[in-house]
Amino acid sequence: MSSILNRLEGLVAKIWAYTLGRFIFVKPLGYGDFTVEAATMNFVRQRTTIPIPRVLGAIRYRGRRYAFMTRVAGKEIDYWEWKTYSDEIKESIISQLKDYISQLRSIGPPPQSPPLICNILGGPILDHRLCVGGPYGPYRDEEQMNLQLRQGFTVDEFAEIANGPKDLTEYIRECHNIRHPIVLTHNDIAMRNIMIDGDRVTGLIDWECAGWLPAHWEYIKAHWTEVDRDEWVGELHKFIPPFDKENKADQMVGWSRSWGPRLGL
Numbered sequence: 001m002s003s004i005l006n007r008l009e010g011l012v013a014k015i016w017a018y019t020l021g022r023f024i025f026v027k028p029l030g031y032g033d034f035t036v037e038a039a040t041m042n043f044v045r046q047r048t049t050i051p052i053p054r055v056l057g058a059i060r061y062r063g064r065r066y067a068f069m070t071r072v073a074g075k076e077i078d079y080w081e082w083k084t085y086s087d088e089i090k091e092s093i094i095s096q097l098k099d100y101i102s103q104l105r106s107i108g109p110p111p112q113s114p115p116l117i118c119n120i121l122g123g124p125i126l127d128h129r130l131c132v133g134g135p136y137g138p139y140r141d142e143e144q145m146n147l148q149l150r151q152g153f154t155v156d157e158f159a160e161i162a163n164g165p166k167d168l169t170e171y172i173r174e175c176h177n178i179r180h181p182i183v184l185t186h187n188d189i190a191m192r193n194i195m196i197d198g199d200r201v202t203g204l205i206d207w208e209c210a211g212w213l214p215a216h217w218e219y220i221k222a223h224w225t226e227v228d229r230d231e232w233v234g235e236l237h238k239f240i241p242p243f244d245k246e247n248k249a250d251q252m253v254g255w256s257r258s259w260g261p262r263l264g265l
Helices: 002-018 034-047 087-106 142-149 155-162 166-176 217-225 244-254
Strands: 024-029 055-061 064-070 182-185 194-197 200-204 211-214
Touching: 034 055, 034 064, 087 182, 087 194, 087 200, 142 166, 155 166, 166 244, 182 217, 211 217, 217 244
Parallel strands: none
Antiparallel strands: 024 064, 055 064, 182 211, 194 200
């Protein structure tokens, strides 16, 4: 019986791929709240010209959740193909991405005063650089977010655990004392989330990690996500406002470690 069901599901999948599947994308959902991602996509669509899929709905099937959205043209950026692109194609893609990041930041901070570091609905942020295991927060300010990055330790306590040199401690202390504007952030600018067709950006996808975050965080996260892709990482400063000092401090805090919730929010 199970073999018959498997064959039927395979047939349905083929029919879907050649019919509605050409226009509708089905996204399997993890443990994030798709309500937040859908709200984010709608919010950004209404306020920018960023190409974003249109959310059609979500269902639960066999214990899993799936979201339906319009399919965008093109394909995700492939790192090895990127290395072969002409300077003209790269410049065109980078120029479009720069405009989209600028549009996000022009929307303004969230309505809270002072602004929280939170998702588009004011709730927790899904961000594996900040906290593994699911969404966490919201953070009342950048000081609390930096405390999360240090797993709840003060700079001195963290330095003692890391057994780092004194100048490293002071560098982290200096950078973690900087306060940045809170801006709307995609928070997962990775090659896999940028759809292109030739030299045209056709879609910016996967908004589940987006939210209101300090202005330097998009740059840091883009480095963290693509740490081994030097030729792509070397282009990030061209379309994301660069914060090299803060990025260096974040590497010192430790990209090799993922933090769990320790703040008791």
